[in-house]
Every structure is written in C-alpha cells, then in structure tokens.
Amino acid sequence: MNRKTALLVIDVQRDFCAGGALAVPDGDAVVPIINALARHYATVVITQDWHPANHTSFASQHVERSPFETIDLDYGPQKLWPDHCVMDSTGAALHPDLHIPHAALILRKGLNPAIDSYSAFLEADRATRTGLDGYFASRGITAIDLCGLATDYCVAWTALDARRFGVAARVIEPACRAIDRDASLAAAWRTMADAGVARVGSV
Numbered sequence: 131m132n133r134k135t136a137l138l139v140i141d142v143q144r145d146f147c148a149g150g151a152l153a154v155p156d157g158d159a160v161v162p163i164i165n166a167l168a169r170h171y172a173t174v175v176i177t178q179d180w181h182p183a184n185h186t187s188f189a190s191q192h193v194e195r196s197p198f199e200t201i202d203l204d205y206g207p208q209k210l211w212p213d214h215c216v217m218d219s220t221g222a223a224l225h226p227d228l229h230i231p232h233a234a235l236i237l238r239k240g241l242n243p244a245i246d247s248y249s250a251f252l253e254a255d256r257a258t259r260t261g262l263d264g265y266f267a268s269r270g271i272t273a274i275d276l277c278g279l280a281t282d283y284c285v286a287w288t289a290l291d292a293r294r295f296g297v298a299a300r301v302i303e304p305a306c307r308a309i310d311r312d313a314s315l316a317a318a319w320r321t322m323a324d325a326g327v328a329r330v331g332s333v
C-alpha cells in the first residue's frame with residue numbers, strides 16, 4: 131500500500147445509477163468494483179454532487195431550455211441537466227451498496243446555486259476552491275487514483291484539476307462509467323491524456 135496515493139471515489143450516488151434522475155449507463159456496475167478497490171488504499175475520499183433545488187445547472191431553472199442543451203453563463207458554457215442530486219434528497223444519497231467504512235472524508239460539491247462544480251477541487255468559475263487541494267497537501271498525498279461517475283464529467287474534471295495542483299492522477303477505467311453524449315467520453319480521454327492523466331485498467 132502506497133500511503134502517498136489516495137483513492138478518490140466520485141459521485142457514486144443513486145441519481146447517477148439505474149432509476150436515478152441522471153442515470154449513467156451501467157453506473158451500478160462500479161459499486162462492487164470500488165468496494166474491492168478501496169481496500170488497497172489507506173486514504174479514501176468520497177465525493178457527492180450536492181445541489182440546491184434551484185441550481186443553475188438544472189434545465190428547470192431556465193426559460194424554455196431542455197436537459198442536455200448548453201447555455202452561456204458568466205463563467206462560460208454550461209450543459210443543462212435534469213434536476214439531480216438535490217441536497218438531502220434520496221437521489222443525492224450514496225449508492226446503498228457502496229461500502230467503504232475507512233473512507234476519511236466525504237466532500238460535497240456544487241452547493242452554490244450559481245456555479246456548477248464537476249471538479250472536486252475547483253468550481254466551474256475555475257477560481258473557487260473546495261479545499262481538497264489543501265486536504266491532500268496537509269496529509270502528504272501527492273497522487274490520486276480516481277474511480278466513479280461519470281468518467282467524462284466529474285471524474286475527468288477532477289483528474290484534470292489534480293494535475294493543476296501538481297497531484298499525479300490515474301483514472302481506473304474499469305471502476306468508472308460515462309454519460310457519453312456527443313462523443314464526450316473520447317474527448318475527455320484525449321484531454322486527460324494531454325494533461326498527463328494516466329488511464330489504467332487495474333492498480
């Protein structure tokens with residue numbers, strides 16, 4: 131076990147799994163894989179997408195807009211989604227079969243109604259930090275392995291921001307599933323490769 135490498139478990143929540151508001155195809159499949167994977171890590175951080183009911187990433191908050199359209203906000207383009215992961219709702223809960231008793235931190239992101247946050251490090255304004263960089267720095271964590279949902283959004287954005295903060299990042303492909311609309315998965319892998327994010331099949 132390498133104590134300098136943490137496992138980051140991204141958004142394994144009911145709304146991203148079968149029957150959820152923004153179900154990722156085959157999303158549930160990552161749960162047993164991640165449960166087994168987590169045993170290899172002394173430091174595990176779990177994230178939760180956690181939005182107020184009036185969140186700007188919800189198509190319902192914009193006049194005549196539908197989910198999966200893209201609009202321009204102050205901070206740049208924003209894809210619109212069905213209402214999902216509303217704070218404290220059943221859909222925002224972690225998947226009931228996710229079992230990582232030694233996870234040290236559960237980090238919630240996307241709480242500001244006006245700013246989305248795919249990344250667990252930086253909100254979509256690309257300026258507001260969640261504090262996760264400081265958490266890793268203060269614990270001597272210099273590398274992270276990523277798994278969870280969705281590969282092409284929250285996993286990719288988090289991996290890219292890890293590189294920004296000088297943290298090595300590997301995405302464990304079999305422990306992730308993607309939304310993959312408009313070829314977003316291939317684009318995400320390309321962007322991650324260019325940023326020095328490793329793509330691995332096992333650890």
Ligand code: VGL
Pocket residue numbers: 140141146179211248279280281282283284285
């Ligand atoms: C996510 C879309 C909207 C994710 C979160 O967890 O990948 N995707 N909110």
Ligand code: ZN
Pocket residue numbers: 179180181187214215240
């Ligand atoms: Zn979200």
